[in-house]
Amino acid sequence: MGEVLDRIEEHAEEIRAAGVEGDELMRLPDTSAQRLRDAGVIRLLQPVEHGGLAAHPREFAETVMGVAAMDGATGWVSGIVGVHPWELAFADPKLQDEIWGDDPDTWLASPYAPMGVATPVDGGYILKGRWQFSSGTDHCKWIVLGAILGDQHGKPIMPPTILHVFLPRADYTIVDDSWDVVGLRGTGSKDVIVDGAFIPDYRTLDSADVMDGSAPRNAGRTESTYLMPFSCMFPLGITSAVIGIAEGALACHIAAQKDRVAITGQKIKEDPYVLYAIGESAAEIAASRAALLETVDRFYDKTEAGKEISFDERAIGRRTQTAAAWRAVRAVDEIFARSGGGALHRKFPMQRFFRDAHAGLAHAIHVPGSIFHASALTQLGGEPEGMMRSMI
Incomplete structure (x- = not known):
């Protein structure tokens, strides 16, 4: 068992008990989120130069399993939010510094599903759309979203080009009443809306490069975890x-x-x-x-x-x-x-x-x-x- 899981195990009973609160709140309780931060769960796949552990993916998986065995919603947020630092590790260094420079415990939400359109403009894109299922989003200061590349009129270009775009909390709206479900209630997987935010080029990754492994290699990553x-x-x-x-x-x-x-x-x-x-x-x-x-x-x-x-x-x-x-x-x-x-x-x-x-x-x-x-x-x-x- 890894050190991170050892640390979170010390608070197992508290996390189990907080699962009841999360079910009622329909989001992760603040106490559970803080335990994840303190133990370093979300930093397992984060690069070392930004305060992360760049851990073996097996340790990440075993930690998520251990947390989920205490409370499903807390484990789910650990697994979803916990994988985002892995991708951010091969994004533009300027973006990494922007997100983690002042606080290496800054979390990113998602989803990757291309539910919005990114319209090209000088220096970047204008993004509009509504995304479902943004797990743990109340505890995140940034988000990474999937978007279809559009033409100058905002109409998706076919065949589609999918981008992963990164936005700070000020550039999107969380729809508070959009998560009332039968299971994983405590994940707070709410809808988010983006209405015309500007996305600079350096805050984007081409989904195809991420999928085929080009992105980490282009970024000069040599660690096996990121490859x-x-x-x-x-x-x-x-x-x-x-x-x-x-x-x-x-x-x-x-x-x-x-x-x-x-x-x-x-x-x-x-x-x-x-x-x-x-x-x-x-x-x-x-x-x-x-x-x-x-x-x-x-x-x-x-x-x-x-x-x-x-x-x-x-x-x-x-x-x-x-x-x-x-x-x-x-x-x-x-x-x-x-x-x-x-x-x-x-x-x-x-x-x-x-x-x-x-x-x-x-x-x-x-x-x-x-x-x-x-x-x-x-x-x-x-x-x-x-x-x-x-x-x-």
């Missing part, structure tokens, strides 16, 4: 959170069943069917964890050796990552169905783990269709085209 594929690093934080939530649900379930007696008078620990379900679910969650970490370890080792990770390998890595999330949530379903009616009470955390797990599975990064298609096609000697190559 990892985007299609491995971005999903890593999200899927780690889902697996951590499943681990939290399992721990919660086991604790509740130790002394539980069924309505029939039988002790749960003497019910062979429940025992089988617990054993099977524990094995499935452990397999999900192992599969995700094995992929990131293997990709890191190959990157460290100076070798390229092929499209075929990336596709299979995405298949593994997506399947891991689904496997873990199916395991949660099995134990939740055997938790008894008490698990439905809002005063117990089991129901929140259940809701958070399913909400996490709904993220676009976990949709298996095109990923399974592309990975199978490459193994059969085919060549995925168009959307079949998306996020691979």
Whole structure:
């Protein structure tokens, strides 16, 4: 276990308890956000020259899992907000200084989905749009957004060119009443609106360069952490959170069943069917964890050796990552169905783990269709085209 996770573990009970508050506030409680800052969770993938740890991606994943096992929303914010310093590490040094120069604990929100249009003007772009699902946004002073390049009239140019654009808090509006959901309520994943903000050129990255690995190399980055594929690093934080939530649900379930007696008078620990379900679910969650970490370890080792990770390998890595999330949530379903009616009470955390797990599975990064298609096609000697190559 890494030092960052050691530090956050010291406050595990406080973070678990604050999960109730986050569910009501529909954002991360200030105390939980402060614990993440103090422990350095969001600085795990941040470059050393800006106060970060430039950690091995495995340590990042394990930390996110550990936090999510305490509280799903806190783990989710750790995984989503925690990956943004990784990309900022190969943005323009002027932008890095602008964001981290005075405070290395400055957080960035997102999303990357291109829900706005960037219209070229002298020295940069004018940005307009509305973006959904900006996780942890109340605690962030900057944001990175996906935008489609537009023509001089603000109409998207086809085929699309996607930019990642960085804005300070003064240049966008958070829509406070836009997040009232069934799961991951405490993430505060609200809508944001940008209405004509000017984006200087140095505050942008070409999404294609980020996706194909050109951006970190063009920036002169040589550390293996920053040369990892985007299609491995971005999903890593999200899927780690889902697996951590499943681990939290399992721990919660086991604790509740130790002394539980069924309505029939039988002790749960003497019910062979429940025992089988617990054993099977524990094995499935452990397999999900192992599969995700094995992929990131293997990709890191190959990157460290100076070798390229092929499209075929990336596709299979995405298949593994997506399947891991689904496997873990199916395991949660099995134990939740055997938790008894008490698990439905809002005063117990089991129901929140259940809701958070399913909400996490709904993220676009976990949709298996095109990923399974592309990975199978490459193994059969085919060549995925168009959307079949998306996020691979």
